Amino acid sequence: MSKVFICDHPLIQHKLTYIRDVNTKTKDFRELVDEVATLMAYEITRNIQLENIQVKTPVATADCRIISGRMLGIIPILRAGLGMVDGILNLIPAAKVGHIGLYRDPETLQPVEYYVKLPTDVQERELIVVDPMLATGGSANLAITALKNRGCVQIKLMCLIAAPEGIEAVQKEHPDIDIYVAAIDDYLNDHGYIIPGLGDAGDRLFGTK
Numbered sequence: 249m250s251k252v253f254i255c256d257h258p259l260i261q262h263k264l265t266y267i268r269d270v271n272t273k274t275k276d277f278r279e280l281v282d283e284v285a286t287l288m289a290y291e292i293t294r295n296i297q298l299e300n301i302q303v304k305t306p307v308a309t310a311d312c313r314i315i316s317g318r319m320l321g322i323i324p325i326l327r328a329g330l331g332m333v334d335g336i337l338n339l340i341p342a343a344k345v346g347h348i349g350l351y352r353d354p355e356t357l358q359p360v361e362y363y364v365k366l367p368t369d370v371q372e373r374e375l376i377v378v379d380p381m382l383a384t385g386g387s388a389n390l391a392i393t394a395l396k397n398r399g400c401v402q403i404k405l406m407c408l409i410a411a412p413e414g415i416e417a418v419q420k421e422h423p424d425i426d427i428y429v430a431a432i433d434d435y436l437n438d439h440g441y442i443i444p445g446l447g448d449a450g451d452r453l454f455g456t457k
């Protein structure tokens with residue numbers, strides 16, 4: 249069974265409070281999501297493997313460690329996942345980015361795929377699928393399935409806010425995938441919105457409503 253990690257670092261929780269606030273405007277919302285993505289990336293990469301190397305300091309040789317050789321990929325689920333990409337790239341600039349475009353049909357709440365563009369060596373990479381919201385779990389499940397269908401095996405899911413329903417759905421369909429979230433909220437309303445949540449992440453990031 250996949251594990252669920254709640255990133256409860258005080259800085260993440262503090263910024264999430266302002267992300268949720270209805271009075272936070274687009275510019276601040278975008279900056280806060282970016283910052284939280286960086287902080288969550290710090291947590292998610294905690295157990296990444298290191299290699300030993302030696303470097304010359306100005307006065308001696310030092311035994312050091314680097315993460316070279318680890319091939320990472322960031323996979324945002326469009327649109328809202330885009331808001332988390334730069335924050336992660338700040339920490340891991342060598343990561344490649346693949347895009348999966350999905351929108352959720354407002355009537356059926358089923359995800360509809362409209363775009364997939366992945367790095368050619370995606371199967372060899374350790375992937376972090378990012379999306380601020382895990383609601384019914386349909387979008388995350390479809391994105392993970394799309395990656396697995398292309399031969400990807402090392403996949404983590406990183407979301408800001410999850411509904412219990414979404415976590416359950418991902419655990420059921422993809423029990424091998426670990427999930428990292430900043431918060432698990434109460435429930436989904438009749439329109440599939442996370443309560444209390446933050447509203448529509450894509451609209452708040454891009455100012456479309």
Ligand SMILES: O=P(O)(O)OC[C@H]1O[C@H](OP(=O)(O)OP(=O)(O)O)[C@H](O)[C@@H]1O
Binds near residue numbers: 357384449
């Ligand atoms: O878990 P689910 O029930 O599938 O819902 C979550 C999805 O809904 C939102 O995307 P949306 O469909 O609003 O598209 P957008 O990012 O383009 O706004 C969100 O960013 C997730 O991708």
Ligand SMILES: O=c1cc[nH]c(=O)[nH]1
Binds near residue numbers: 443447
């Ligand atoms: O609460 C929700 C649920 C799905 N998508 C969002 O952007 N917000």
Ligand SMILES: [Mg+2]
Binds near residue numbers: 448449
């Ligand atoms: Mg949206």
